[in-house]
Amino acid sequence: MENIYQHIGTQIKRRRVAGIGRSYKLVTQSELARVCSVSFQQIQKYEKATNAVPIHNLIKIANYFDTSILEFLPAAELNQAVAKEESHSI
Numbered sequence: 663m664e665n666i667y668q669h670i671g672t673q674i675k676r677r678r679v680a681g682i683g684r685s686y687k688l689v690t691q692s693e694l695a696r697v698c699s700v701s702f703q704q705i706q707k708y709e710k711a712t713n714a715v716p717i718h719n720l721i722k723i724a725n726y727f728d729t730s731i732l733e734f735l736p737a738a739e740l741n742q743a744v745a746k747e748e749s750h751s752i
Contacts, residue, residue, distance in 0.1 A: 666736060667711040670720065673734040675709040677727050689726075697726045 664672070678689045691702040691709075698705070698719040707713040715723070717731075724731040 664736075665711070667714050669736045670715055670734045671709040671711040674705075674715070674723060677729075678709075694723065694726065698722050 691705040
């Protein structure tokens with residue numbers, strides 16, 4: 663089973679190589695690294711889930727691709743979070 667960091671990394675890479683957002687062109691790891699003020703090697707580590715993506719960098723990446731950070735999270739995790747939030751508000 664894929665963990666959340668693997669899923670986020672896969673989603674980052676999918677958007678980067680598919681050119682999703684930002685005029686639908688391929689985005690290099692170096693370009694994405696400049697957005698986050700990290701090295702391209704760090705972007706590789708995010709994509710491979712060697713390192714977890716800090717929330718502030720996930721926000722920068724989501725903004726770069728003109729999407730919500732929720733698009734990077736697995737649906738099951740989102741459903742659990744929503745259910746937990748709803749149970750606390752009752």
